[in-house]
Amino acid sequence: MSEGEKRGFFSRLTSGLRRSSEKLTSSVSAVFTxxxxxxxxxxxxEEILIAADLGAPAAARATARLARDRFDKEVTDEEIRTSLATTLSETLKPLEKPLDLGGAAKPEIVLFVGVNGSGKTTTLGKIAAALTRSGKKVLLVAGDTFRAAAVEQVSVWGERAGAPVEKRPIGADAAGLAFDAVDRARREGFDVVLVDTAGRLQTKTALMDELRKIIRVIGKVDPDAPHHAILVLDGTVGANAVSQAEAFLEAGGVTGVIMTKLDGTAKGGALVQVADRFKLPIHAIGVGEGIDDLQPFDADAFARALAGVGEA
Structure with missing residues (x-):
């Protein structure tokens, strides 16, 4: 990424996280002048940081750093925000992992899981578009066979990305569809298979069992598949993202996280809670509706934008 692209990305990220940042920085400024x-x-x-959805562990680390460096001294809100950005970056940096779909497996099979409304299907579509632009042969799978709207959404993204879509009538067996799609991809030489799944609430046992079945069936075609199981989290749900991650880790063997809708929320700090609790790789974040607004996760940039600190 060139310097100009980096500046452009930070500008978009800062704009996207403005509501989250303003909630946090206005509270800090009110207390520390x-x-x-x-x-x-x-x-x-510490109470301010917990209220900003950062979670108790991150809040405790941030205050401990300040206590070590500045205790019993005058401190400004800017000094606090800079120190907070450093703490958040240290938490998130080890988990910064762009999604790499250039592995040895062919096809590379990617499962997308998450609740309805999380931005899961849109995220799949944006990744499909990026892959086809880079020359990959991609197959999309409309695995949410419970909702006609979901199948239609995948079909639309297939057209945008120039990628074929494997689909079945509403009510068809989702696991059987996934099996057929992976089998087709192997026969026809696809590089990547992106599998959408039904938007499962973590409390719906039957739907979670269906997710497990899809994973088992895909494994019959390729014992190493799925190669990635990406949990898509909605940034607007705040701390509830933690309970979602916990449930999908148990049911779907999640290998990484993408958080979306960070441009429309004051709860973007929840990503820090998920990172603290589960140590899952963070592949990307969504900071807008455009096809190019899904960006590889940059821990330093995210931390500085959330803390309201200028570009490094």
Whole structure:
């Protein structure tokens, strides 16, 4: 990525995370204007960070850093935000992992899981478009056979991306569809298979069992598949993202996370909670509706944008 592209990305990220950042920085600014950093101030700061959906572990690390460096000294809101950005970056940097679909497996099979409305199908479509632009032969699978709208959405993305779509009538067996799609991809030399799945609420046992069945059936075609199981989380759900991740990890063997809708929420800090709890690779984040608004995750840029600190 060139310097110009980096600046453009940071600008879009800052714009996208503005609501999350403003919620956090306005609270910090209200409390810390040349205030001495004593025990009471640190306690207030910890409460602010927890309220901003960062979670208790990240809040404790951030306040501990400040206590070590600045305790009993006057501190400004800018110093606090800079220190917070460093703490968040340290948390997220080890999990920064762009999605690599250039592995030895052919086809490389990617399962997309998540609840309805998380942006799962749109994320699949944006990745499909990027892959076909790079010359990959991609097959999309409309695996949410419960909803006609979901099948139609995958079909639309297939047209945009210039990729064929494997689909069945509404009510068809989703696992059987996945099996046929993977078998076709092997016969016809596809590079990547992107499988949409029904938007399962983590509390719906029958739907989670269906997800397990899809995984078992795909494994019959290729014992190493699916090679990726990506959990798509909606940035607007805040701390509820943690319970979703927990359920899908158990049911679907999640290998990585993409968080969407960060441009429309004041709860973007929830990604830090998910990172702290599960240590899952973070592949990308969605900061807009456009086809190019799904960006590889950059821990430093995300941390600075969330903390309201300028580009490094």
């Amino acid at each position: 040349k205030r001495k950093l004593d025990d009471e101030a640190l306690e207030e700061l």
